[in-house]
C-alpha cells in the first residue's frame with residue numbers, strides 16, 4: 210500500500226509525562242485523514258513529530274519514506290504545509306503582503322495568492338492588517354499560508370476551530386478541491402461533523418495510542434445496531450429491525466402517506482469514540 214506517512218511503535222515522553230505510548234498507523238497517499246482524540250491525547254505532539262519539530266523517544270516515524278526528523282530540510286519543507294496554533298504571521302503587514310512574502314520564500318508565482326485567498330474566503334479582506342483581524346480571519350490567513358505552495362502533504366491542527374459554520378463549510382470545500390488535485394491532508398479536529406463529512410479515514414487516539422482506524426462510513430455501519438428509524442407525519446419515531454419483516458409495516462404507512470423520514474439508526478463518530486474508549490472526545 211502506498212503510505213505517505215508511516216508511524217511504528219512511537220513513544221514520546223516529556224520528563225515524567227508520557228504523551229505517546231505506542232503509536233502505530235499509516236496514512237495513504239490521497240487520504241483526508243482525521244486524527245481524533247480528547248484534549249491531551251497527543252495529537253499536536255504527533256504533528257510535531259511528523260513535521261520534524263520533535264523527535265520520538267523511541268520507535269520510528271517516516272514521511273515520504275524518510276525519517277520525520279529530516280522534514281525541516283528545505284527539500285521536504287517545500288513538500289509539506291503546516292497550520293498550527295503558533296501564528297508566524299507578520300502583524301503589521303496586510304493579509305496579502307504576508308502571503309506575497311511567503312510566495313517569495315517558497316518560490317511561488319504571486320498569482321497563487323489570489324487563488325488561496327479565494328479558498329479561505331478572504332478576498333474581500335486581503336488588504337486588512339493582520340493585527341486588525343478577528344481570530345477566525347487569522348486562522349484562515351494561516352490556512353492560506355499553509356496552502357500557498359500547493360504541498361503534497363498538509364498538516365492542519367484544528368483547521369476550523371474558531372470559524373463560524375459558513376466559513377467552515379467554505380474551507381471544507383476548498384480542502385476537498387485541494388485533495389482532489391493531489392494533496393494528502395492530515396487533520397486534527399474535535400468536530401465530529403467535520404470528521405464525518407471531510408475525512409476518508411479517521412483514527413481514534415486515546416491514552417497515547419490508536420484505538421480504532423477506519424473509514425467513517427464503515428465504522429458507523431459496524432457500530433450500528435441494524436435498526437431503521439421511521440419518522441411519521443404524526444410526530445412518532447419508530448425503530449424497526451432492518452429486515453424483510455419490517456417492510457410490510459412500512460408499506461402500510463407509506464400507502465397512507467404517513468412516512469416523513471426513514472434512516473438507518475447509526476451512531477455518530479462521537480458515540481463510537483465513547484463506546485471504544487469510555488471517554489468523551491472533548
Ligand SMILES: Nc1ncnc2c1ncn2[C@@H]1O[C@H](COP(=O)(O)OP(=O)(O)OP(=O)(O)O)[C@@H](O)[C@H]1O
Nearest residue numbers: 223226227228246247248249250251252253254255
Ligand atoms: N513541550 C512539552 N513539554 C511537556 N509536556 C508536553 C509538551 N508538549 C505536550 N506535552 C504533554 O503531552 C500530552 C499531549 O499533548 P498534546 O498537545 O500533544 O495533546 P493534544 O491531543 O494536541 O491536545 P489538545 O486537543 O488540547 O490540543 C499532554 O499531557 C501535554 O501536557
